[in-house]
Amino acid sequence: MDKTIHRFHDLFAQLGLPYDNVSIEQFIGSHSPLAPEVKLPEASFWTPAQATFLREACMQDADWAGLADQLNVALRKPTHP
Template sequence: MDQTVHPFSELFAQLGLASDEASIRAFIGQHAPLPDAMRLEEAPFWSEAQSQLLREERIDDADWATVVDQLNLALHATP
């Protein structure tokens, strides 16, 4: 089965955020690291709609799960 791999830029666009490389790096730099126990979608900087999208994409959509997991890792990493 062929799964589509979405880049960060597409996920950021889905979230309504600036999706160019510099903006993505700045966003991660501003918000990382999240506490170990905090789930990605529970981070206080997401709107309710963004949080719901991340939750649904991780659970329901295998195409997006990989990039959501990558964002989760990036935001939990120490810069």
């Protein structure tokens, strides 16, 4: 049984995005707030592969689902200048 614990930056690495703290903050800041009616995998800024990964992670309640939920919440918060 795989007991790997993934961290938030691991999700960004899995998505092929820069995963240092500054890059993560910049990504969230530049894509927030995500409109309430847009599901996370359907956001326009994902590549098809990234969207598929997020969709499958959530549908299969995979190890990544909790981190995808965390990203979803982070992207819903309004950014402050």
